[in-house]
Each structure stands twice: as structure tokens, then as C-alpha cells.
Amino acid sequence: MSWIAIGVTADIPLRGARCVTTPQGPIAVFRTVENRFFAIEDRCPHKGGPLSQGIVHGAQVTCPLHNWVISLETGMALGADEGSVRTFALKVEGEKLLISSEALARRTA
Ligand code: FES
Secondary structure, eight states: OOEEEEEEGGGSOTTEEEEEEETTEEEEEEEOTTSOEEEEESSOTTTOOOGGGSEEETTEEEOTTTOOEEETTTOBBOTTOOOBOOEEOEEEETTEEEEEHHHHHOOOO
16 A cells, blocks of 8 residues: 655644645645544535534534534534545654555545
């Protein structure tokens, strides 16, 4: 598996996110309060809201538009809502954030 550097951990504040533009569209990279990092499609499964501008709590993000809650681990909408976003393999090497190039190339839906 090959990896593409997309920035450094210091670029993303705790409980924050950064939007990365890729050939697959915008990807939101999140950092949780536990210092875990996740990459998911920056497009809410409800009506396309920018999840990177949502509120991070635990390993979830609440969409800024209508408050759907999306799991950062699975990309699934939680609670009574249904839908999902793509998730992307991400790893941290030292200070570097790397995203899987294969994940970027694969279309699943
Ligand atoms: S667009 Fe995200 S909850 Fe409606």
C-alpha cells in the first residue's frame, strides 16, 4: 500500500478538522480529543453538509447543518438516521499524516 502525505498533525487542532481536496472530492481529516485521526468524505449523507465544519465529540462528528451524527470510525450515520460516507485509511508517522493512495483511487458508491 502506498501513502500520500497530506500534512502534519499540528495542522489539526484537538476536536478539529481540516478539509483536503483530492481527485475523489473533499476529504475531512479529524483529530479527536484522544488524539486519534480519521479521514472521511467531507459530505454529509443527509444533504451534503460540510462535516469538516461540524462538532467533534468522541469518535463522532455532528453535522453543522441539521445535526446528524456520523461515526468517524465507520462513516455511518448514528441514531435513527440512515446513510454513510466513505472512510479513508489514514496513518500517523511521527508528525506526518498520510492517507492511502489506494483508498483515494477506489470508488465504492
Ligand atoms: S446536511 Fe448534514 S444533517 Fe443535514
